[in-house]
Amino acid sequence: MRRWLLPTLLLAALIGAWQVAASSGAISGALHLEDFLVPSPSEIAASLWENRSLLADNAWVTLKEVLLGFCCALVAGLAFAIALHLFETLRRAAYPLLVASQTIPIVVIAPILVVWFGYGIGPKLGIVALICFFPITVNVLDGLRSVDPDAIKMMRTLSASRRQTFLRVEAPTALPYAFSGAKIAVAVAVIGAVFGEWAGSSSGLGHLMLQDNAQLETARLFASVVVLAAIAIALFGLLALAERRVVTWR
Amino acid sequence: MRQDTKMPASTGEFATQSALPATDEAPGVAVSIRGLRHSYGELRTIERLDLAIEAHGVLGLVGPSGCGKSTLLELIAGLLEPDGGEIELGGESDAGGRLARCAYMPQRDLLLPWFSAIDNAALALRNGGAGRAEARREAGALFERFGLAGFERSRPAQLSGGMRQRVAFLRTLLSGKSVLALDEPFASLDAITRAEMQGWLAAALGADPRTVVLVTHDVEEALYLSDRVAVLSARPARIVAELLPPAPRAPDRDAAVTDPEFVAVRERAMLALKEGTA
Numbered sequence: 273m274r275r276w277l278l279p280t281l282l283l284a285a286l287i288g289a290w291q292v293a294a295s296s297g298a299i300s301g302a303l304h305l306e307d308f309l310v311p312s313p314s315e316i317a318a319s320l321w322e323n324r325s326l327l328a329d330n331a332w333v334t335l336k337e338v339l340l341g342f343c344c345a346l347v348a349g350l351a352f353a354i355a356l357h358l359f360e361t362l363r364r365a366a367y368p369l370l371v372a373s374q375t376i377p378i379v380v381i382a383p384i385l386v387v388w389f390g391y392g393i394g395p396k397l398g399i400v401a402l403i404c405f406f407p408i409t410v411n412v413l414d415g416l417r418s419v420d421p422d423a424i425k426m427m428r429t430l431s432a433s434r435r436q437t438f439l440r441v442e443a444p445t446a447l448p449y450a451f452s453g454a455k456i457a458v459a460v461a462v463i464g465a466v467f468g469e470w471a472g473s474s475s476g477l478g479h480l481m482l483q484d485n486a487q488l489e490t491a492r493l494f495a496s497v498v499v500l501a502a503i504a505i506a507l508f509g510l511l512a513l514a515e516r517r518v519v520t521w522r
Numbered sequence: 523m524r525q526d527t528k529m530p531a532s533t534g535e536f537a538t539q540s541a542l543p544a545t546d547e548a549p550g551v552a553v554s555i556r557g558l559r560h561s562y563g564e565l566r567t568i569e570r571l572d573l574a575i576e577a578h579g580v581l582g583l584v585g586p587s588g589c590g591k592s593t594l595l596e597l598i599a600g601l602l603e604p605d606g607g608e609i610e611l612g613g614e615s616d617a618g619g620r621l622a623r624c625a626y627m628p629q630r631d632l633l634l635p636w637f638s639a640i641d642n643a644a645l646a647l648r649n650g651g652a653g654r655a656e657a658r659r660e661a662g663a664l665f666e667r668f669g670l671a672g673f674e675r676s677r678p679a680q681l682s683g684g685m686r687q688r689v690a691f692l693r694t695l696l697s698g699k700s701v702l703a704l705d706e707p708f709a710s711l712d713a714i715t716r717a718e719m720q721g722w723l724a725a726a727l728g729a730d731p732r733t734v735v736l737v738t739h740d741v742e743e744a745l746y747l748s749d750r751v752a753v754l755s756a757r758p759a760r761i762v763a764e765l766l767p768p769a770p771r772a773p774d775r776d777a778a779v780t781d782p783e784f785v786a787v788r789e790r791a792m793l794a795l796k797e798g799t800a
Binding site: 420422423425426427428429430431432433436440441444520521522 | 596599600601621622624625626628630632634635636637645646648649650677679693697
């Protein structure tokens with residue numbers, strides 16, 4: 273628990289400083305803004321409580337997009353990484369493209385997906401999956417390629433088939449890498465879902481944020497951000513917990 | 523790391539009949555190497571090497587570091603193909619046939635950290651199609667004799683160096699192959715554990731005779747464990763001397779290695795090594 277102490281203290285200090293700066297009017301004064309445009313943490317907390325059912329409804333929409341998109345990316349990423357690992361030619365052909373594809377800004381793709389697939393959940397899933405796919409694939413592939421060549425030799429002399437070597441040596445070696453990839457993916461998945469909703473949607477926290485921005489509901493805007501962060505942290509924590517339960521040999 | 527448990531090496535437990543599956547080895551020459559040549563590109567590792575090992579004989583190979591000893595083992599085990607010459611293991615000379623007949627124990631124990639000691643030991647049985655329970659039963663029956671009783675469920679990280687090496691050796695034995703290629707099996711152990719493990723291996727081979735090719739840079743280890751020791755030159759490897767140790771795998775290791783005759787043979791081996799390196 274000691275390792276939580278310092279980050280908690282720092283966070284409390286930052287929130288406290290923000291509270292003092294915002295409620296005293298120091299920030300709004302310096303920026304020449306109306307006071308209500310710069311909500312203090314206590315105002316955000318109040319907004320969280322007052323809008324709890326609205327936030328929960330929209331959070332549920334966004335959470336669904338994140339979870340489904342993440343799961344699609346997980347399945348596709350694992351399958352693609354294993355295929356790249358097993359087929360040398362495919363890896364040489366596809367890997368550079370995979371890396372290069374990361375220079376395409378996802379913000380640009382989001383509106384196109386909305387044009388193609390409409391305002392439903394489809395484009396959001398697409399964005400989240402696209403954003404999650406890369407860290408999962410690259411990490412799993414790195415893991416599979418980090419296998420000790422001597423362990424493969426050892427398995428050959430113990431008459432292992434290709435499948436047995438994969439299941440007993442390569443897959444367990446890659447498992448911690450897969451968890452690392454998944455943890456990175458789940459953190460960016462939430463950002464992906466918000467981008468997807470900004471490009472076109474009728475519900476979700478991203479949608480709510482756009483509305484609140486237009487209506488200068490800044491306290492509720494921040495409340496949405498808090499909920500989004502909580503979702504990302506909770507999912508990350510769940511994966512870290514699962515990793516501890518599964519990867520018991522580290 | 524836990525402390526080593528007492529090993530059954532000197533208690534004569536190995537004198538009992540083996541619980542291991544018998545190998546199908548016919549008497550006569552088990553390993554025969556003729557005119558072997560191998561190189562990695564321009565780097566010639568082995569040149570015109572001839573060797574023969576009787577069934578259930580132990581051949582020790584000593585040589586300077588980087589002389590191609592490990593390459594020779596990989597060639598014998600069927601992990602590599604020679605550039606010329608022939609390696610025959612019980613009548614099989616192609617790589618697949620050699621792989622089927624030879625179990626290779628690498629320098630590092632290479633225990634899989636995600637498996638318990640018993641599942642590591644039973645790896646070859648599982649690869650051979652045995653179910654988990656059956657494989658564990660078969661491997662578990664040998665844990666006591668290998669000084670590993672009570673550590674069946676331990677992960678490799680919880681075992682001492684000597685215990686890890688014994689699990690690795692058990693894994694090699696349980697592959698049921700007639701030829702064992704051991705690549706510096708005790709190099710990573712401290713001197714006392716290494717001496718204990720040598721005595722232990724001697725007893726283990728007494729109970730379960732196998733044809734063994736033992737590569738080591740420890741001359742004393744080779745002379746104690748082997749029926750015959752070949753001294754290799756620096757790369758490209760060729761045999762510069764063959765020595766017959768006075769009392770292979772004698773029950774009392776400490777007495778055996780201080781015997782004047784043993785010491786004399788060791789001096790000759792050291793001299794041959796020095797000449798081979800020059």
